[in-house]
Amino acid sequence: MAQPLASHPPLMGRQLVIGTITVAEQANVYNPTFNQAVAQMGHLGLIEQQAHGLINNMATRQAAQLGLNDLFYISAAIFVVLITQIWITRPERAGGGDAGAAASAAH
Numbered sequence: 811m812a813q814p815l816a817s818h819p820p821l822m823g824r825q826l827v828i829g830t831i832t833v834a835e836q837a838n839v840y841n842p843t844f845n846q847a848v849a850q851m852g853h854l855g856l857i858e859q860q861a862h863g864l865i866n867n868m869a870t871r872q873a874a875q876l877g878l879n880d881l882f883y884i885s886a887a888i889f890v891v892l893i894t895q896i897w898i899t900r901p902e903r904a905g906g907g908d909a910g911a912a913a914s915a916a917h
Contacts, residue, residue: 826874828873830870833869834866837865844865847861
């Protein structure tokens with residue numbers, strides 16, 4: 811069963827709502843794929859309300875996955891920016907010599 815929105819972190823909850831809206835826009839009676847899925851679930855013995863509930867649960871899970879994908883993309887972008895900052899601000903070694911000699915000279 812899908813978890814309520816309150817159990818997700820704030821950013822994840824927001825992404826889950828956005829993803830649910832995106833996925834739910836496609837689940838309507840004007841979409842032939844949606845109607846076909848409901849009909850196939852009816853042939854399996856589900857009533858219409860059960861089929862809609864199952865599709866709702868699948869949409870919520872897909873929205874959660876889309877939200878996680880977005881968070882990973884954001885994390886990757888932050889990671890690349892931090893790596894770039896570390897690479898740019900790397901201090902130059904004095905004299906270009908041995909690192910051990912530079913470390914012992916500091917003491």
